[in-house]
Amino acid sequence: MDSKSLIIDIATMLFQQKGFKGVGLNEILKACNLSKGSLYHHFPNGKEELLIACLQSLNEAITKDIEEVFKRYPTTQEATNAIIEKLIVKYETEGTIEGYTFSSMVSEMATLSDPIRNACYQLYQNVQQIFSTKLIADGFSKETAHSIALMMNASIEGGLMLCLTQKASEPLRVVAEVLPNLLKGY
Template sequence: MDTKTYIIETATSLFQKKGYMTVGLTELLQACDISKGAFYHHFPLGKEQLLITCLEALNDMISQDMQSIFDTYDTTREALLAVLDKLIDAYDTEGTIVGYTFTSIVSEMGSLSENVRIACERVYERIEQMIAHKLEQDGLAADEIRQRALLITATIEGGIVLSLTKKTSRPLHIISQQLGQII
């Protein structure tokens, strides 16, 4: 793994666990075992540029993972239940859901930086587009597709936040049952 990729992966993990504002440059440099010069070589605009790069990498990872699940199942219902099963399994196995959630970054930085807000918006829009495409394949009416995709995205993201906050996968289980009935 090259240095830039290692910095991105390490920073993403730190930002998700501790929050962007809490992770200082010194901590980041120590965690990556790099110098300040090496950091600025890869991210000349600093920590915010790194955060946006982390969000873009997270967006790619989530999208690829979801797309592979969506490609495996015929219906939106089956695909979403598989995504939720994966999230539940991750929580039950690891006690957290790392990699699929960036809500802490959004709530912390979305109002402070327009560039970060836009990067976060892109992540959500990509997820909504994937869900909308699957709903379209199911034959859902065109005027309902975007609304339903937004509702599903918000519900799952909220379920992740509630699971992390309550320290249980129960919210995701309930969402899985309810979405399974209405889709």
């Protein structure tokens, strides 16, 4: 793995665990076993530029994962259940959901930095577009599909946060149980 990818991978993990403000550059460098010069070579504008690269990396990984799952299932309901079950298993086996949520970074930095807010917004938009496209294929109108996709995204992201705060997978289980009922209501 090249040094830039290493920095992004380790910084992403640390940012998810401790938040943007809770992680110093020295901690990232120590975990990577690299010098400051290496970091600034790849990220000349420092920590904020690194966070944006981490968010873009998360965006690619999460989007790819969701797209792959949604391609395997014929309906939005089945695909959504598969995604949520995957998240539940990840939480129950690892005790965390790193790599799938970045809400802590959004809440911490979105009002302070437009580039960070935009990077977060792009991920949410990508996920909603995957949901929306599948909903349209299921026969929903474009407008309804966009509304449901937003609700699905908010429900799953909220469920992830509640799992972490409650130290239990129950919130995602409830989301998995209730979302199909919302789909039937339209």
